[in-house]
Amino acid sequence: MASLDGKMLRVVSGLSLVAERGQVTALLGANGAGKTTTLECAQGLQKRTGGSISLLGADPDTAGAELRARVGVMLQDGGLPPSARPIPLLRHVAGMYKSPMDVDALVERLGINQFSRTGVRRLSGGQKQRLALAAALVGNPEILFLDEPSAGLDPQSRQMVFELIAELRDAGMGIVLTTHLMDDAERLADYVYIIDRGHNVAEGTVAELLRHDHSADSGASDRTLYFDAPAGLDFTGVIGAGLSITESRSGSYAITGAITPADLAALTAWWAERNIMPASLRLESRSLEDVFLDISGRDLR
Amino acid sequence: MNGLLAPNAGPASLPRRIMQQGRYETVTMLRNGEQLILAIVLPLMALVGLVVTPLLDGLGASRVDTATPGILALCAMSTAFTGQGIATGFDRRYGVLRFLSTTPLGRGGLIAGKILAVLVVLFLQVLVVGAVAGFLGWQPRPEAWLPGLGLLVLGAAAFTALGLLVAGTVRPEATLAITNLLWILLGALGGIVVPADRLPAVLQGIVHFLPSGALGQGLRDTFLQGMIPLPAVLILLLWTVLAGGAAIRWFKWN
Numbered sequence: 001m002a003s004l005d006g007k008m009l010r011v012v013s014g015l016s017l018v019a020e021r022g023q024v025t026a027l028l029g030a031n032g033a034g035k036t037t038t039l040e041c042a043q044g045l046q047k048r049t050g051g052s053i054s055l056l057g058a059d060p061d062t063a064g065a066e067l068r069a070r071v072g073v074m075l076q077d078g079g080l081p082p083s084a085r086p087i088p089l090l091r092h093v094a095g096m097y098k099s100p101m102d103v104d105a106l107v108e109r110l111g112i113n114q115f116s117r118t119g120v121r122r123l124s125g126g127q128k129q130r131l132a133l134a135a136a137l138v139g140n141p142e143i144l145f146l147d148e149p150s151a152g153l154d155p156q157s158r159q160m161v162f163e164l165i166a167e168l169r170d171a172g173m174g175i176v177l178t179t180h181l182m183d184d185a186e187r188l189a190d191y192v193y194i195i196d197r198g199h200n201v202a203e204g205t206v207a208e209l210l211r212h213d214h215s216a217d218s219g220a221s222d223r224t225l226y227f228d229a230p231a232g233l234d235f236t237g238v239i240g241a242g243l244s245i246t247e248s249r250s251g252s253y254a255i256t257g258a259i260t261p262a263d264l265a266a267l268t269a270w271w272a273e274r275n276i277m278p279a280s281l282r283l284e285s286r287s288l289e290d291v292f293l294d295i296s297g298r299d300l301r
Numbered sequence: 302m303n304g305l306l307a308p309n310a311g312p313a314s315l316p317r318r319i320m321q322q323g324r325y326e327t328v329t330m331l332r333n334g335e336q337l338i339l340a341i342v343l344p345l346m347a348l349v350g351l352v353v354t355p356l357l358d359g360l361g362a363s364r365v366d367t368a369t370p371g372i373l374a375l376c377a378m379s380t381a382f383t384g385q386g387i388a389t390g391f392d393r394r395y396g397v398l399r400f401l402s403t404t405p406l407g408r409g410g411l412i413a414g415k416i417l418a419v420l421v422v423l424f425l426q427v428l429v430v431g432a433v434a435g436f437l438g439w440q441p442r443p444e445a446w447l448p449g450l451g452l453l454v455l456g457a458a459a460f461t462a463l464g465l466l467v468a469g470t471v472r473p474e475a476t477l478a479i480t481n482l483l484w485i486l487l488g489a490l491g492g493i494v495v496p497a498d499r500l501p502a503v504l505q506g507i508v509h510f511l512p513s514g515a516l517g518q519g520l521r522d523t524f525l526q527g528m529i530p531l532p533a534v535l536i537l538l539l540w541t542v543l544a545g546g547a548a549i550r551w552f553k554w555n
Binding site: 098 | 306315395407
């Protein structure tokens with residue numbers, strides 16, 4: 001889709017994605033995977049050296065004010081002048097649009113009035129993020145690009161921002177966001193592209209990505225059963241042959257694979273026969289993080 | 302979204318966007334203490350200094366009549382080159398240029414807004430310096446105002462282009478150092494407030510070709526003799542085109 005010339009470095013190549021209105025599309029990848037480069041090419045901030053991008057039917061490189069008015073952008077570093085105060089800054093950005101949002105209502109909705117008398121320079125990371133989100137939204141965009149929207153947010157701000165994003169999506173806005181947090185993608189995204197070294201390596205709804213087993217050919221959904229029990233138990237023959245069992249610490253077990261209700265019944269029956277009561281018992285589904293690590297490997301980038 | 306979200310109605314008109322940016326940049330400049338010192342206080346101190354010392358004696362006109370056109374030229378360098386250059390350099394560092402260029406304002410509107418702010422601040426400087434100089438006895442030829450202001454705007458264009466070139470190509474700390482240092486060097490030795498024939502012999506040949514020397518001497522010719530200095534106009538045009546072209550070619554937005 002896009003590539004960056006720079007020192008003849010191809011940051012992004014062989015990447016193709018589609019984002020729809022009324023959906024949250026997430027680009028998920030490690031640091032340096034090419035998420036921001038992709039977004040900046042789509043926003044017209046970086047000139048691509050190849051490939052094609054269609055944004056609301058137009059090429060972002062030659063976009064005029066009409067197109068820019070329909071697209072809201074929240075940059076990773078915010079892009080807010082340090083000496084500005086939040087409300088005059090939002091009014092200033094609002095002045096670039098024919099019919100912007102009501103700044104007072106937006107300020108109220110994002111809790112910006114709590115810090116409206118503080119200069120941007122002295123805002124916390126989460127406050128800056130909320131202000132940058134407001135600045136991206138104030139023009140009533142049809143498409144909203146959010147680069148790492150949850151970076152630096154405390155739990156309350158995060159909740160507020162996530163609820164707002166879901167509402168905007170339900171109101172028909174097309175939202176494209178980048179994140180390296182699996183939790184963000186699981187909670188927010190209707191469609192996820194997993195990006196690694198400038199390629200998209202997997203895509204689908206969260207449910208599709210979780211269902212698909214990228215590491216083996218079992219085809220069933222992966223689950224892990226964690227429990228603490230006396231050390232050195234031998235479960236051979238108790239559970240299904242396709243399951244793997246590890247004892248990571250003495251007495252701490254994890255059974256991984258397509259665990260069936262019959263496996264659970266067999267295991268608990270086996271414990272009952274021997275009067276073994278596990279100290280803890282926890283069943284977890286495969287997480288997006290597991291999918292991501294399976295696909296992109298576990299090496300540090 | 303509790304009724305916040307409305308159908309997109311497009312951008313504000315181009316003149317409105319540029320006015321909006323110009324006003325914002327003007328207010329930001331005027332609220333900044335260091336910028337005000339550079340734009341108003343230092344030029345006024347230089348004016349008073351030139352009027353109370355015999356530095357400009359023997360040039361055929363009164364001290365204040367000789368000094369004031371050069372001080373106006375110094376004002377243009379303060380605002381268009383040093384002030385605007387430093388502000389743009391730091392806006393670039395903080396991603397402000399990138400963010401604003403994604404709004405309907407765009408890159409062209411952003412530059413136009415900066416130029417507008419420079420012109421507004423320069424106008425205020427002319428008012429203040431003109432008033433103080435008038436109080437000190439400045440008697441400009443009335444017919445010199447129109448060409449004088451035109452030349453001042455052309456000088457501001459050349460210095461804006463140079464300021465943007467510096468701000469867009471080096472780190473903001475370097476922009477700060479370069480534009481402040483050049484302000485002092487060109488202010489003292491660039492033919493801007495002190496006419497070329499009062500400078501050391503080695504400098505006399507080159508200052509006319511500097512934007513500082515061309516603007517300073519051009520304004521002195523205009524306000525003292527009532528003549529339109531064509532060489533100065535050409536030199537300032539050349540600087541505007543060269544620095545503007547270089548800025549368009551090499552300005553890095555991030």
